[in-house]
Amino acid sequence: MKQFLILFFLTPFLFSLNFEKPLSFKENLSLNVKEILIDQKFEIPKAEKGFPLQVGIPISYKWDLHKLGNYDYLKDGRAVWRISFYAPSFLWLSFEFDTFKVPSNSKIFVYKDEGLIFPIEPIDDGVFVIPPFPSNRCFIEIDFYGEKEPFDLKLSTIVLGFKDFLKSQRSQWCEVDINCPEGADWQKEKRSVTGIYFSGYFCTGSLINNARFDCKNYVLTANHCINNESTANRAVFYWNYEWSECGGGELLYGDHTPGANLRATNQRSDFSLLEIKSQPKEEYRVYYSGWSRDPNPPTGAVIIHHPDADPKKISFEEHKLVLDGSFWKVPHYEVGATEPGSSGSPIYNMSHKVIGQLYGGYSTCDRPRNDYYGAFHISFSAGTDSSSRLKEWLDPDNTGVVEVEGMDSVSCYRRHMRPFKM
Secondary structure (H helix, E strand, O other): OEEEEOOOOOOOOOOOOOOOOOHHHHOOOOOOOOEEEOOOOOOOOOOOOOOOEEOEEEEEEEEEHHHOOEEEEOOOOEEEEEEEEEOOOOOEEEEEEEEEEEOOOOEEEEEEEOOEEEEEOOEEOOOEEEEEEOOOEEEEEEEEEOOOOOOEEEEEEEEEEOOOOOOOOOOOOOOEEOOOHHHHHHOOHHHHEEEEEEOOEEEEEEEEOOOOOOOOOEEEEEOOOOOOHHHHHOOEEEEOOEEEEOOEEEEEOOEEEEOEEEEEEEOOOOEEEEEEOOOOOHHHOOEEEEEEOOOOOOOOEEEEEOHHHOOOEEEEEOOOOEEEOOEEEEOOOOEOOOOOOOOOOEEEOOOOEEEEEEEEEOOOOOOOOOEEEEEHHHHHHOOOOOOOOOHHHHOOOOOOOOEEOOEEOHHHHHOOOOOOEO
16 A cells, blocks of 8 residues: 555636546446534634634544445446535535555545546655635545455544635735736746645745755745644645736636645744745746845835735835844835735845745734834844754855845756856
8 A cells, every 4th residue: 555645726617528537427326425514613713913814624533534434346346435524614625634545546536526526646645635625515535446445544634614715805905916017027926926725724935046046945934834844744835826917807726736844944033944845837837036135124125925815916115124123124015015814925125035024013904014024134044053044955055145046947947057146
């Protein structure tokens, strides 16, 4: 048997006949299978800055799920295992397994009916995570050959979704879509900004370059979002999640990359550096943002973020920032603001370099002032070793580089190198 880390991104469109269907549909097996009803009531938590945005309620379970599902055995040696979940008070479901062992020839599906089927491609590892499935009822099906009941499925968490994120517009009235005219000069940098889903929570982060220009997939986000290896392992990174036009158009968010390792984290400047386990697909056209550890206050700043888990927005500060301890203080936004869900978002200087990530603050659309961003130059060198600072990861050869330019991901396939500034 093999162990799999399985994470996938669920899109709201219907799968066509070009996608393989579960064996239960091909063989017209009855949908009358074991259903687990989750009919619990919970108080919806209030969103606050300085905390990750909660979009679902994680409930701990210790179930050997393979013992609860139904098996159907066909004459040709093929077999089907299925189970159903229904949470009538919620909008979507997500599942986390401590163990997910299945035969290597298995095919795995999550679905509601024939119109909403999601095949899952496994990645070798030890944990199984199914991110939000866009329905409060779903079936999990495993199609396989061979021995009877060959599974070990240890379910640890079900997340019950109460916020219909990745679908509708919820952020405040002043927020500006990244594809509005205000974002015209930031179209490269926007491709580095990622929405991060993890165990019922949502934050923002940015893919950043390093002094070797060697395509390491480092994501800078907030310590108060992700600060341990287990959470990093379960994270899913959404790319290009935005409206195609200013104020609407097509909602784009089909691109994702699963799973990361925690490389460094520190509460002092509220940063975490993650390394995604696999290369984002070439067609995602991600961008590795440049950065600066110059300690001098920049004359203005730009923030690209996902407020309230909304499609990508852009905010502007047109005046000089203030260094307040380990944080850059934004005195007043001229365009936009930030909200829960923006946590971890990159703040750029006017040279298009990342200089920090959002910790929190007090800004709203009615009072767009006084937000705080962990200062990059503090995060770079203030820790005691590689587990608490950026230096060893972003300048591994100890060159003393002060700034690193951004890099398009096409360079990762062409091995093209760009200069940096000392």
